[in-house]
Amino acid sequence: MSNKREFVCQNCGKTVPASRGKCPHCGRFFKGVRCPKCFYVGESDDFLKGCPSCGYLEDEMNNANSSEAKKKDKNSSRLPLWFLLLSSGFLVIIIIIIINIFLRM
Numbered sequence: 001m002s003n004k005r006e007f008v009c010q011n012c013g014k015t016v017p018a019s020r021g022k023c024p025h026c027g028r029f030f031k032g033v034r035c036p037k038c039f040y041v042g043e044s045d046d047f048l049k050g051c052p053s054c055g056y057l058e059d060e061m062n063n064a065n066s067s068e069a070k071k072k073d074k075n076s077s078r079l080p081l082w083f084l085l086l087s088s089g090f091l092v093i094i095i096i097i098i099i100n101i102f103l104r105m
Contacts, residue, residue: 007033007034007047008033008034008036009023009026009028009030010028010030010031010032010041011026011028012026012028014026016030018033032044033047035047035051035053035056036056038051038053038056040052040053040054
């Protein structure tokens with residue numbers, strides 16, 4: 001069995017993205033999500049932290065969420081490049097104006 005997060009169609013058994021309400025392979029609408037390990041069936045919201053029955057992918061999903069949070073924290077502390085360039089440009093213009101004022105005195 002695969003360790004990656006996947007939902008399985010109860011009708012055809014093929015993997016389906018979590019955001020789909022209908023199987024792209026067989027066209028059947030979903031009433032629930034089935035765990036590929038223990039075959040527990042529930043709503044997709046029940047599986048957000050892994051299978052509620054057997055815990056399938058629970059550790060992997062928690063590790064993925066914590067690494068994504070670390071990436072977001074790291075990136076959110078950085079200023080965008082356009083802001084840095086714009087600020088630097090304004091600073092250079094202000095310095096040039098101040099130098100011109102002192103040179104004319």
